[in-house]
Amino acid sequence: MKVSAALLTVACGLVAAHGDVPIPRILGGGKLFSDLRARHITGLARERAVEHVHNKRTRNDKRENTSGQCGKGYGSCAVGYCCSAEGWCGKGSDYCTSPDCQINYGPACDGNRKPSGVDTSSVPRPKLGSVSIGGNGIYDCVNPGEIAITFDDGPYLYTNDLLDKFKSYGAKATFFITGNNIGKGMINDPSTPYPAVIKRMHAEGHQIASHTWSHENSSTLTNNQYTNQIIWNEIAFNSILGFFPTYMRPPYSICAKACQNILATLGYHIIYFDLDTEGYLMDDPTLIQTSKNIWDEAINGANVRTDSFLNIEHDIHYQTVYNLTDYMLSSLFKHGYKSVTVGECLGDPASNWYRAGPGKHNS
Numbered sequence: 001m002k003v004s005a006a007l008l009t010v011a012c013g014l015v016a017a018h019g020d021v022p023i024p025r026i027l028g029g030g031k032l033f034s035d036l037r038a039r040h041i042t043g044l045a046r047e048r049a050v051e052h053v054h055n056k057r058t059r060n061d062k063r064e065n066t067s068g069q070c071g072k073g074y075g076s077c078a079v080g081y082c083c084s085a086e087g088w089c090g091k092g093s094d095y096c097t098s099p100d101c102q103i104n105y106g107p108a109c110d111g112n113r114k115p116s117g118v119d120t121s122s123v124p125r126p127k128l129g130s131v132s133i134g135g136n137g138i139y140d141c142v143n144p145g146e147i148a149i150t151f152d153d154g155p156y157l158y159t160n161d162l163l164d165k166f167k168s169y170g171a172k173a174t175f176f177i178t179g180n181n182i183g184k185g186m187i188n189d190p191s192t193p194y195p196a197v198i199k200r201m202h203a204e205g206h207q208i209a210s211h212t213w214s215h216e217n218s219s220t221l222t223n224n225q226y227t228n229q230i231i232w233n234e235i236a237f238n239s240i241l242g243f244f245p246t247y248m249r250p251p252y253s254i255c256a257k258a259c260q261n262i263l264a265t266l267g268y269h270i271i272y273f274d275l276d277t278e279g280y281l282m283d284d285p286t287l288i289q290t291s292k293n294i295w296d297e298a299i300n301g302a303n304v305r306t307d308s309f310l311n312i313e314h315d316i317h318y319q320t321v322y323n324l325t326d327y328m329l330s331s332l333f334k335h336g337y338k339s340v341t342v343g344e345c346l347g348d349p350a351s352n353w354y355r356a357g358p359g360k361h362n363s
């Protein structure tokens, strides 16, 4: 199922986006109606049945909040239930997928589920290197002649192939990884391909960075909820790698003062971008040329001896991975640029990109 343009805008805001993501169904009447149809109820009997089921549902909702409306003005679903973007309580990916699931009203939203692993919150966080921490964030590389291509929201279905592509060019990327978004499951779940993909990124010289646990809008979260968004991703990274990143990118490019202050305390570099090809909006063979044109306009108007780029892409989109990436990499090398990670283009030694975790396993 394709995400509608409206939902895409709501869910993705400025930078992040989702491709072929199941939409939480518009629920309520639909389910009830199909139940009735299945029982071949007609006429008056049907009206009575509707009333009966409706009353039963209302009573159930008051008691348990398992299938009623939720959200602002309605309240929270029961423990173990999620609150969909459209404001209905339920279970399963239609209801629980983050960031659409309303974490303030759905206790079981993916964004409320903590990964297993050792807690990282008490790891000492000395300032590493000279790249700024917290604050308004970083938009530009500093070393001329370098381009840092970055990918948000993954890893996902295509990320392993993307790594093959980078390998074939001898190129480096930075991955701003989200812990549990678009219904992909937790990145440190051993039953998913993600732990191996993330280890591979590191082994092949790419930089691993955080894009928060479940891609929530930081402006809607309490300080405690936002801290969880950072710490939970650290727990997941640490359980895979034994360390966690010092670089992050705020979902939707939203990070107001409270968010900046938490990230300063937790020792994070806040990274934005100065070249967005909008590949996430052009995920179709007939549209992706627009992203190539945006890339060309930037590169053709620049001077490799004086300029550099901090680019943003999303590896959850097919055309970005299988079409645009080849175009960008061949252009990058053709114009004489060096393909680097974000840390490298900021002149920050690799030893500063991560903090050692408190050990991988609870003992």
Ligand SMILES: *[C@@H]1O[C@H](CO)[C@@H](O)[C@H](O)[C@H]1NC(C)=O
Residues within 6 Å of the ligand: 010, 012, 013, 014, 217, 218, 219, 220, 252, 254
């Ligand atoms: C984030 O939340 C703020 C505060 O509710 C809201 O004004 C803004 O539109 C939201 N942005 C996105 C991308 O959801």
Ligand SMILES: *[C@@H]1O[C@H](CO)[C@@H](O)[C@H](O)[C@H]1NC(C)=O
Residues within 6 Å of the ligand: 061, 062, 064, 065, 068, 069, 070, 071, 074, 075, 076, 077, 089
């Ligand atoms: C769920 O129950 C709470 C507490 O009883 C109530 O405030 C809220 O309105 C209910 N929400 C729904 C979705 O029925």
Ligand SMILES: *[C@@H]1O[C@H](CO)[C@@H](O)[C@H](O)[C@H]1NC(C)=O
Residues within 6 Å of the ligand: 284, 285, 286, 288, 289, 292, 323
């Ligand atoms: C790749 O992009 C071009 C437009 O730049 C398009 O014509 C072509 O069909 C795309 N290839 C695939 C395999 O989708």
